Amino acid sequence: MAERMARLLLLTVTVGLAWGSQGDREPVYRDCVLRCEERNCSGDALKHFRSLQPIYMSLAGWTCRDDCKYECMWVTVGLYLQEGHRVPQFHGKWPFSRFLFIQEPASAVASLLNGLASLVMLCRYRASVPASSPMYHTCMAFAWVSLNAWFWSTVFHTRDTDLTEKMDYFCASAVILHSIYLCCVRTVGLQHPSVASAFRALLLFLLTLHICYLSLIHFDYGYNMMANxxxxxxxxxxxMAWCLRNHRRLPHTRRCVIVVLLLQGLSLLELLDFPPLFWVLDAHAIWHISTIPVHVLFFRFLEDDSLYLLKESEAKIKLD
Structure with missing residues (x-):
C-alpha cells in the first residue's frame, strides 16, 4: 500500500544532497577519477577498455568513467579504513560491491521479490474475485501501478542513472496517490461515484504537476521528500480511520490495520543507516526484504473486502 511512504517519512531526518557526499568530495577521490579517465578513457586506451569490458556491462550502460568512479571509490574507502575513519558515502550512497552489472545487489533482489509478491497476489486476486465486484477494477489498477513501481525500483537499484532515479521516485509517488484513490473509492466513491471521479482527476493533476516540476524546473530532493x-x-x-470505524462490522479490516502498523514499525529500519554488511546488505535492503509479506497481507485484505462487497451487492439485488 504505502511501503514507500513509510520509508520517505523517516528519511526526512537523514536525507542529504545526493550530488555531494563526504567520499566524492575527497581530493584523493577526485584526483583518482581524473587520472583514471586521462589514462583509460580516451583514444587507444578507451578502445582497449571496451574490448575487455564484458558485454553485459556495456549493455547495462557502464562506461569507462563509471568504472573509474567505482574503482576510485574503493581506493578512497580503503584509505579511510586504514586511518580508522568511518566509511564515507559517495554521491549520496554507501559503497556497494557490484555483482555483475548490478549496482546494489541486495536492494535490487529485494525489489524484484517485492514485485514478484505483488504479481503473485495480483494473480490470486484476479482468480478469486469476480470482475463484477464493485472494487475489482480499482484494485486491479492499484496492483499494476504497484507492480510498475517495483519494476522501476529493481531497475534503479540495478543501475542508478538520472532516468532510473526519476522513474523510481515518480512511480513511488504514483503508488501512494493511487492508494489514496483506492481508499477514496472504498470509503466514498462506491456511494458517490462522481466524487471519486473528481478526486481521481485532482490526483492525476497533482501527479502531473509534481513530475513536471521535478523534470523540467528543478529536481529538488527535499521537495520530493516532503511531498511524498x-x-x-x-x-x-x-x-486507519476507516478501519477503526468499521472494525466491528468488517473483521477483515484488521489486516489493513496490521499493514499500516507494520509499515510504521518496519520503516524504523531506515533509521539504522549503516555501511552495508559485506558491502552488500544495508538498512534499506533489509527494509525492502521486510516489506515482502506486507504485500500478502494487504492483498488478502483487498481480496476479502472485494468478496464482501460482492456478496453485499448481490444481496441488495435479490432484495430489489
Missing part, C-alpha cells in the same frame, strides 16, 4: 510524506500521511490516516 504529506500525501503518505493522508493515505495512512485515511485508511
Amino acid at each position: 510524506v504529506a500525501i503518505g500521511l493522508v493515505n495512512l490516516a485515511w485508511w
Whole structure:
C-alpha cells in the first residue's frame, strides 16, 4: 500500500544532497577519477577498455568513467579504513560491491521479490474475485501501478542513472496517490461515484504537476521528500480511520490495520543507516526484504473486502 511512504517519512531526518557526499568530495577521490579517465578513457586506451569490458556491462550502460568512479571509490574507502575513519558515502550512497552489472545487489533482489509478491497476489486476486465486484477494477489498477513501481525500483537499484532515479521516485509517488484513490473509492466513491471521479482527476493533476516540476524546473530532493510524506500521511490516516470505524462490522479490516502498523514499525529500519554488511546488505535492503509479506497481507485484505462487497451487492439485488 504505502511501503514507500513509510520509508520517505523517516528519511526526512537523514536525507542529504545526493550530488555531494563526504567520499566524492575527497581530493584523493577526485584526483583518482581524473587520472583514471586521462589514462583509460580516451583514444587507444578507451578502445582497449571496451574490448575487455564484458558485454553485459556495456549493455547495462557502464562506461569507462563509471568504472573509474567505482574503482576510485574503493581506493578512497580503503584509505579511510586504514586511518580508522568511518566509511564515507559517495554521491549520496554507501559503497556497494557490484555483482555483475548490478549496482546494489541486495536492494535490487529485494525489489524484484517485492514485485514478484505483488504479481503473485495480483494473480490470486484476479482468480478469486469476480470482475463484477464493485472494487475489482480499482484494485486491479492499484496492483499494476504497484507492480510498475517495483519494476522501476529493481531497475534503479540495478543501475542508478538520472532516468532510473526519476522513474523510481515518480512511480513511488504514483503508488501512494493511487492508494489514496483506492481508499477514496472504498470509503466514498462506491456511494458517490462522481466524487471519486473528481478526486481521481485532482490526483492525476497533482501527479502531473509534481513530475513536471521535478523534470523540467528543478529536481529538488527535499521537495520530493516532503511531498511524498504529506500525501503518505493522508493515505495512512485515511485508511486507519476507516478501519477503526468499521472494525466491528468488517473483521477483515484488521489486516489493513496490521499493514499500516507494520509499515510504521518496519520503516524504523531506515533509521539504522549503516555501511552495508559485506558491502552488500544495508538498512534499506533489509527494509525492502521486510516489506515482502506486507504485500500478502494487504492483498488478502483487498481480496476479502472485494468478496464482501460482492456478496453485499448481490444481496441488495435479490432484495430489489
